[in-house]
Amino acid sequence: MANCIVFHTQIASIMEVLANAAVAEICKLVDDDYAVFRLEITQSQKENRALRRKLQLQELKVSRERAEGTMRERVLASRPRSVKILDRYRGMARGDGHLTGGHRSFVKPAGHNTWRDDQPITVDEGSGTSTQHVIMIESADIEAAGPGFKQERSEGEEDPRHSIDIQTVATGGAPAAPEDPTASPAQPRTRRSITEVSGMLNAVLKSETDTKTLTVTQRLLPTGSDHRSDPERLEPLGCPPALGSEYLLYGNLSPRTIQSHRDSGDVLETGNNPSCSYTTEMDPDNMPLGLERQTDLPTRDWNRYSSSVYSEGCLDKKGEGLVVGEVTVKVEGDAPPTWNADSHLGDELSQGRDFLDYSESLETNTNVVTHSPLHALRHHDPVSTSMGPSDSHGHVFFDQVLNSNNRARAQTQGGGATSGYSKEKRFLCMFCNKGFSCSQKVERHQRVHTGEKPFSCTQCDMRFAQAGHLKRHQRVHTGEKPYNCTQCDMRFAQAGDLKRHQRVHTGEKPYSCPQCEKRFSERSYLRIHQQKNHSTL
DNA sequence: CTGGGGAGGGGGCCC
DNA sequence: CGGGCCCCCTCCCCA
Numbered sequence: 001m002a003n004c005i006v007f008h009t010q011i012a013s014i015m016e017v018l019a020n021a022a023v024a025e026i027c028k029l030v031d032d033d034y035a036v037f038r039l040e041i042t043q044s045q046k047e048n049r050a051l052r053r054k055l056q057l058q059e060l061k062v063s064r065e066r067a068e069g070t071m072r073e074r075v076l077a078s079r080p081r082s083v084k085i086l087d088r089y090r091g092m093a094r095g096d097g098h099l100t101g102g103h104r105s106f107v108k109p110a111g112h113n114t115w116r117d118d119q120p121i122t123v124d125e126g127s128g129t130s131t132q133h134v135i136m137i138e139s140a141d142i143e144a145a146g147p148g149f150k151q152e153r154s155e156g157e158e159d160p161r162h163s164i165d166i167q168t169v170a171t172g173g174a175p176a177a178p179e180d181p182t183a184s185p186a187q188p189r190t191r192r193s194i195t196e197v198s199g200m201l202n203a204v205l206k207s208e209t210d211t212k213t214l215t216v217t218q219r220l221l222p223t224g225s226d227h228r229s230d231p232e233r234l235e236p237l238g239c240p241p242a243l244g245s246e247y248l249l250y251g252n253l254s255p256r257t258i259q260s261h262r263d264s265g266d267v268l269e270t271g272n273n274p275s276c277s278y279t280t281e282m283d284p285d286n287m288p289l290g291l292e293r294q295t296d297l298p299t300r301d302w303n304r305y306s307s308s309v310y311s312e313g314c315l316d317k318k319g320e321g322l323v324v325g326e327v328t329v330k331v332e333g334d335a336p337p338t339w340n341a342d343s344h345l346g347d348e349l350s351q352g353r354d355f356l357d358y359s360e361s362l363e364t365n366t367n368v369v370t371h372s373p374l375h376a377l378r379h380h381d382p383v384s385t386s387m388g389p390s391d392s393h394g395h396v397f398f399d400q401v402l403n404s405n406n407r408a409r410a411q412t413q414g415g416g417a418t419s420g421y422s423k424e425k426r427f428l429c430m431f432c433n434k435g436f437s438c439s440q441k442v443e444r445h446q447r448v449h450t451g452e453k454p455f456s457c458t459q460c461d462m463r464f465a466q467a468g469h470l471k472r473h474q475r476v477h478t479g480e481k482p483y484n485c486t487q488c489d490m491r492f493a494q495a496g497d498l499k500r501h502q503r504v505h506t507g508e509k510p511y512s513c514p515q516c517e518k519r520f521s522e523r524s525y526l527r528i529h530q531q532k533n534h535s536t537l
Numbered sequence: 538c539t540g541g542g543g544a545g546g547g548g549g550c551c552c
Numbered sequence: 553c554g555g556g557c558c559c560c561c562t563c564c565c566c567a
């Protein structure tokens with residue numbers, strides 16, 4: 001009996017040893033397979049990234065080519081010796097919005113509410129959502145630009161100076177992007193700097209600032225769940241959190257900007273939080289856009305901007321003006337400035353933006369053509385994601401250019417950027433510094449710069465930056481005309497239409513031509529009359 | 538030239 | 553105080 005017990009004990013010991021050995025073997029196999037699997041995944045991810053980059057760059061190239069075509073058209077349409085900035089959405093419903101404004105946006109893939117780093121980005125060029133920024137600068141301005149400014153047109157890509165190259169830059173390694181001193185390696189950041197420099201911009205820049213550095217730093221909040229099941233229909237997020245409800249701008253901004261924000265706290269966002277960005281540079285020798293992601297992002301999702309091509313430069317062939325629209329601005333000269341927009345994207349929609357940092361930088365860099373900073377900054381797709389306006393990015397410079405000559409906008413904006421900062425209007429537009437009394441207002445306003453149109457019509461492809469505009473637009477489909485003329489049977493969908501119509505009955509013609517005393521019932525008539533008969537704008 | 542349709546931007550008010 | 557909404561003014565386009 002005792003032997004039997006001993007025997008069983010020995011058997012049990014042997015079994016235990018064998019079991020342990022088997023477990024160890026299994027663990028080893030699992031570890032090995034896991035390692036191999038991880039390696040395969042990593043390789044697949046790399047391949048995917050490479051393919052995505054290739055796709056993006058091809059799309060950028062296509063966009064650029066089309067933009068240049070648009071620029072040529074604008075050259076023909078440009079008016080010399082005039083300064084005019086247009087920001088209009090035109091023609092979508094009529095189907096002629098195709099590239100009229102050169103507005104291209106990267107569209108988030110359908111069915112995704114958040115941008116992921118590894119999501120493909122497509123270029124939406126045919127949506128017709130065209131926000132045009134046209135700058136026609138007087139020849140005197142060009143002359144003042146100095147010898148570095150050459151009049152040229154947009155042939156672009158054959159010219160190495162106009163070629164685009166996007167290359168990877170290590171975190172913080174962008175030459176013109178001051179490294180974030182507190183950026184943590186454990187929180188990888190990607191930088192996108194798509195800059196495009198134009199000769200005319202060069203001129204403008206020289207006239208305003210010799211050296212600017214732009215950085216856009218966005219504090220990133222922890223990834224929240226994307227609670228928007230249908231972002232298309234939802235109102236964008238409103239005001240930022242109270243603590244960060246003001247945009248803190250700092251850096252070597254234009255005098256106006258500095259003054260505007262001198263007492264705004266000057267809190268320098270150090271960008272500790274992870275972010276997603278790209279750094280792109282132009283390398284004429286490497287024209288196929290080689291956008292590489294600089295860091296592998298963690299598993300979080302990023303709400304990416306649609307990298308809408310936002311600025312477009314076109315030089316008047318006659319050298320009398322530069323038309324800057326939405327896509328490209330080119331630079332020619334010995335030492336053209338280079339845009340380097342360092343944007344740290346990846347805000348969390350569910351929590352909004354804390355604040356943004358800006359500084360501007362222009363570095364001298366020959367043979368560099370970059371996209372407008374607004375390019376790089378407009379990453380969010382207003383169409384398909386209905387992002388909160390807090391996702392909008394842009395660049396001060398462009399609006400410095402825009403606002404400096406935008407009389408029309410100055411009228412409607414009550415003095416423009418310089419009128420903004422006050423206790424009552426302490427919410428500043430990050431693009432133009434215009435002040436607003438409410439963060440919601442400034443976010444709404446910033447869609448002017450970003451082109452974001454979160455409100456889409458369910459019955460057509462129209463999209464709007466304001467909810468009220470969508471509501472008003474939907475009367476087109478419903479046929480609702482709530483505004484009735486009391487003196488006839490006319491009905492109108494808009495109150496302004498009724499008001500304008502009633503001048504038919506009253507005979508009121510409040511707009512008179514100063515040259516010929518002719519009177520008109522609408523200001524636009526007067527303007528057209530002046531253009532045709534008095535050669536005034 | 539006139540009138541209407543429709544959209545963009547912004548201010549104000551109410552909850 | 554923020555969000556939503558309404559309204560106004562303005563502009564462009566077209567018939």
